[in-house]
Amino acid sequence: MSFPNHRPRRLRTTPAMRRLTAENRLAPADLILPAFIREGLTEPSPISSMPGVVQHTTESLKRAAAEAVELGVGGIMLFGVPEVRDAQGTASLDPEGVLNKAIRDVKAEVGDDLVIMGDVCLDEFTDHGHCGVLDSEGYVDNDATLEIYGRMAVAQAEAGAHVLGPSGMMDGQIAVIRQALEESGHKNTAVLAYAAKYASAFYGPFREAVDSQLKGDRRTYQMDAANRREAILEVELDLEEGADMVMVKPAMSYLDILADVAAMSPVPVSAYQISGEYAMIEAAAANGWIDRRGAITESVLGIKRAGADTVLTYWASELAGWLKES
Numbered sequence: 001m002s003f004p005n006h007r008p009r010r011l012r013t014t015p016a017m018r019r020l021t022a023e024n025r026l027a028p029a030d031l032i033l034p035a036f037i038r039e040g041l042t043e044p045s046p047i048s049s050m051p052g053v054v055q056h057t058t059e060s061l062k063r064a065a066a067e068a069v070e071l072g073v074g075g076i077m078l079f080g081v082p083e084v085r086d087a088q089g090t091a092s093l094d095p096e097g098v099l100n101k102a103i104r105d106v107k108a109e110v111g112d113d114l115v116i117m118g119d120v121c122l123d124e125f126t127d128h129g130h131c132g133v134l135d136s137e138g139y140v141d142n143d144a145t146l147e148i149y150g151r152m153a154v155a156q157a158e159a160g161a162h163v164l165g166p167s168g169m170m171d172g173q174i175a176v177i178r179q180a181l182e183e184s185g186h187k188n189t190a191v192l193a194y195a196a197k198y199a200s201a202f203y204g205p206f207r208e209a210v211d212s213q214l215k216g217d218r219r220t221y222q223m224d225a226a227n228r229r230e231a232i233l234e235v236e237l238d239l240e241e242g243a244d245m246v247m248v249k250p251a252m253s254y255l256d257i258l259a260d261v262a263a264m265s266p267v268p269v270s271a272y273q274i275s276g277e278y279a280m281i282e283a284a285a286a287n288g289w290i291d292r293r294g295a296i297t298e299s300v301l302g303i304k305r306a307g308a309d310t311v312l313t314y315w316a317s318e319l320a321g322w323l324k325e326s
Ligand code: PBG
Pocket: 119, 121, 122, 123, 124, 131, 167, 168, 202, 203, 204, 205, 206, 207, 218, 273, 274, 275, 276
């Protein structure tokens, strides 16, 4: 053989050659669009730290869901922002509450053409902003919270959610939700477990998106950024409890975790490209510092390459449109 050997570069010579030999591809069906609906809005309200993302009205949410179907997006994950909050997050259980109603409205709009997912967590509904209820010392009470999650899950399943996404990182949440679903006759409602969810500074813009009341942090229930092996334990526990899919979150600073989980998980793996990851790229692009479309595409492809089967991203519909045209 003569040297240098140009074997690697031969496969990069033309766009068609690169396309043919690509190891990973993005497809609209892999993407899940997270969407916010806020009670009492008369028109969509922009989220300043997430340019291009809004808090929806019922009408604009239905349009966004219909557009996602049109573009071939795989699913939608719904978050509700209620008008009234209390210590127990009571509005999360009301069948007419903002999130349960949104699930019903989206279901009426798109039926089974899009996988409809609901966030099962109390942080949007509590007046203290924690993902669970508090004990007398202000510590998030795991088991008292579980009882509410079970009822929330049933309310969302009744509203028509195909998948529930418990994001609160309470121990035992998957088991309790699974049992509540079975007992209420929702045996086909699936659970996407936020299994390895880290306490992250990159959630910042989300707090604006859901008008979060949180003072302090979630470090007593979300994972510590220093830990890698522990993610496997979290995933194993959720699988034992009956998780149908598992998630790693955030995505971009946790690609090692994603690769580890993808290597061991027998069920589909999701990754959530979160609000701060979105905001960073949008901010740099708005300043002309990076190519927006290139950076978005590369970031999501990187998450896929690391092992995600599906990616939750605020760019889901826009990216799906690009994928369709290319
Ligand atoms: C909690 C929840 C959070 C996100 C999704 N679900 C916030 C948190 O844990 O503080 C963050 C999503 C994002 O930042 O895009 N219900």
